[in-house]
Amino acid sequence: MFSRRNCRPKEAPMHVMAINGSPRKERSSTSHILGPLLEGMRAGGATTEVVHLGQVQIKPCLGCFLCWVKTPGKCVQQDDMATVLERFVQADILIFGTPLYHYAMSGLLKNFIDRTLPIHEPWMVEDPHHPGRSTHPDRYPKDRAALLVSPCGFPEFNHFAPLVHYFQFYIQKLGWRYLGEILRPAGNSLSGEQYQEMFTWYYDLVRQAGEQLIRQGQISPEVQAGLRRDLFPGGVETFRDEANRHWAETMAKFGVTAKPPGQRG
């Protein structure tokens, strides 16, 4: 049995592609979330792959539109994007992973998204999902869904507001199903080796979220609530003090002496 839009046998396993937009690649906090998430998805029956954008060569979009007019569907630049894009359009679920950089996605991920221009056709048509609004048709129509994964340094969730707004808008413009977000404030520590044991509860929840996304198409409210629990006890002020201590100690290793405002003599 084939679905009309994607010509994929209905019983074929879902294929998930995760894009890691952290320049820290496998060592990143983003990757520490993607790992158990994809593990859970595989447990749910999906096949998975990760592209660490820091490991591939993807040049910035030239803005020339030749991918629309001269070589439809293909960028004129010779780099790794053609191979990645071929796999990207075949995935059923796309995971956009990015550290929060200045309240937005990383430059690596934005650069990647810019280079997806060839998957759109140039025509301006009425958006079938949002009557009255304009869009470009998908060159490779298929039922797709997307999830946002992002750690950040600050301990509050509200820092993610602009990033979430962007992805909600972007994914609905693409006409894909938006699966939501796994956001991790105070997430920098996820990449610290000394914390791995302390965070096993969190990774277990991420794994459950992955399995639920494949089996049920969504993350249960219980798991979502668990994923929003603080990684560290003591609240925001304690977290700030610890973070400041960490930065002072790290600077001291480089022979730099400095104190946060309020603690200067």
Ligand SMILES: Cc1cc2nc3c(=O)[nH]c(=O)nc-3n(C[C@H](O)[C@H](O)[C@H](O)COP(=O)(O)O)c2cc1C
């Ligand atoms: C250039 C840059 C900008 C950043 N901007 C923010 C920010 O706006 N808000 C925040 O909470 N953390 C910010 N951070 C911290 C990172 O989001 C945080 O360290 C994250 O855990 C890194 O994830 P990664 O290991 O996956 O790269 C920034 C870090 C860098 C290097």
